[in-house]
Amino acid sequence: MLTMIYAIAGYFFLMVTVRLLTRRPGAQMTMFEFVIVFLVGGVVILATTHGDRSITNCAMAILTVGLLHNFVAWLKARSSRVGALVDGTPLVLLKDGAWVDEVMRGMKMAPEDIMAAARMKGINSIFDVKYAILERNGTISIIKAKKDIA
Amino acid sequence: MSEVAFQKTVGDSVPKINDEVAVGEDLDFQRKWWKFESVMWWIIALLLLLNFAGVFGRGPVAHAKLANDAMLVKYERVERTGTPSILEVQFKPNTLGRGQVKLHVSQSIVDGLGTQRVIPSPSDTAIGRGGLTYTFSAEQAPGSVQFALQPSRPGIFEFTLQVPGSSPLSAKVVVMP
Numbered sequence: 001m002l003t004m005i006y007a008i009a010g011y012f013f014l015m016v017t018v019r020l021l022t023r024r025p026g027a028q029m030t031m032f033e034f035v036i037v038f039l040v041g042g043v044v045i046l047a048t049t050h051g052d053r054s055i056t057n058c059a060m061a062i063l064t065v066g067l068l069h070n071f072v073a074w075l076k077a078r079s080s081r082v083g084a085l086v087d088g089t090p091l092v093l094l095k096d097g098a099w100v101d102e103v104m105r106g107m108k109m110a111p112e113d114i115m116a117a118a119r120m121k122g123i124n125s126i127f128d129v130k131y132a133i134l135e136r137n138g139t140i141s142i143i144k145a146k147k148d149i150a
Numbered sequence: 151m152s153e154v155a156f157q158k159t160v161g162d163s164v165p166k167i168n169d170e171v172a173v174g175e176d177l178d179f180q181r182k183w184w185k186f187e188s189v190m191w192w193i194i195a196l197l198l199l200l201n202f203a204g205v206f207g208r209g210p211v212a213h214a215k216l217a218n219d220a221m222l223v224k225y226e227r228v229e230r231t232g233t234p235s236i237l238e239v240q241f242k243p244n245t246l247g248r249g250q251v252k253l254h255v256s257q258s259i260v261d262g263l264g265t266q267r268v269i270p271s272p273s274d275t276a277i278g279r280g281g282l283t284y285t286f287s288a289e290q291a292p293g294s295v296q297f298a299l300q301p302s303r304p305g306i307f308e309f310t311l312q313v314p315g316s317s318p319l320s321a322k323v324v325v326m327p
Contacts, residue, residue, distance in 0.1 A: 002303075006327075020190055051232055088183070089176040092167055103177075106184050133173055143171060 003050060003057050007064040010044045015072075015086065087136040094132035097145070107134060118142050204228070207326055208235075220245045220316035221253075229263065229325045234300045237263070243291035245313055251288040254312045256281040259297060262307030263323060267298040281310070301325040 017040065021033075048061050076083040091103045093114055103109075114132045117140035123129060130145040164172040204211035207228040214227040222240040229235055237259070245251055250273070257280055259265050272284035286295060301307075304327040312318035 016190075020187055020194075084176060084179050089179055090173045091177075091180060092173060092175055095167065103180075106180065131167065131171055133171075133175075 003048060003052065003061050004064045006048045006050060007061040008068060010048045011065050011068050014040065014044055019086070019088070083136075090136055091134045092131060093134055093140070094126075094129055096130065097127065103134070109134070114140060114142075116140075206230075208233070214321065216311075216319040216321055218317050218319055220313035221311070221319070223311055223319055223321075225321065225323065227321065227323055229299065229301050229323055231301055231304050231325055231327055234266070234298060237297040237299055238294055239297075239311060240294040241288070241291065241313070245316075246288045246291045246293050249288065250285055251293070252283055252285050252314050253295065254279060254281055254283045254310075254314060254318075255297075256308075256310040258307045258309045259299075259311075262301065262303075262305060262325070263297075263299045263309060264301045265297050266300050269296040269298065283314075 018037075021036075049057055072082075072086060076086055091107060092100055093103055093107070093109060094100065099111070104111075111126065114129070115126060117132065118124075118126065118129050121142045121144070123142060123144060128145050129142055131141075131143040133141040133143075135141055162172070164174040166172050167175065200206065201209070203209050204213070205228070207226065207230045212226045212228040214225055216223040216225070220242055222242070223237070224240070225237040226235050239253060241251055260282065268284065270286065273287050274285040276283045276285075284295075304325045306322055306324050308320060308322045310318050310320045
């Protein structure tokens, strides 16, 4: 019983913490951020199982988190507000050849992050990017600028 | 041929940027979130400072003392579930020197605060009066007894310690989850 309560508390605690770590833990993780996510997860596991390492206890904790996650996913699908709270909202980082400073600063993004995403698309100059959008899952979508044909 | 269970017409419901790219950006929400985020970072910093000070246990603020003419008790006013700690009873010189010393502890020391061991082992233990009365062989001062505690559940527990013939000492201990 206590494990289930700890699992629920741990789930929401992690949800808020990961949301506060901005969206970088999603898809743009550096090795350092990768280590942080595992470290946080490991610490939460210790508190959740509460010294009881039996298969029964661990299975109950996993099932609790699984059911809770399903419930939150159902809520997200029903309400865009819940979706924005849990996953955030897509944000435009670059629009028509200009950085959206407020968003870049707010999301602690550097032009290098956008160029990394652009290179994945085979774009080698920032001037060829019309829109850069930070998606809810942490990836950066790049939309190419159309070149004028002389 | 299988039938389609239900159909819903596709609508252009996602807000666009420059009337061109459907993004669904909600900058007003994001601005509110950034404000919430900055407040939360301050709260987190405050929680860490309080934790460093020992407000949530295992720090200077958590250390506490109680004293009367028979003994001095050192304990933690904030404990943590499953975390070991020591409650120490130092007997005053007038309490020792009679060959033995008796100490009555309330049941909450054993149940709520989870006594694992009493150091040194008492020569005799008697139950009654809502707790346990330990008898220790004793010589001249200084002398002390330690209770190795490890609470098994969170809560607020009041304990009482008494050397028969002197006034009891009581305190509350908060056990954090």
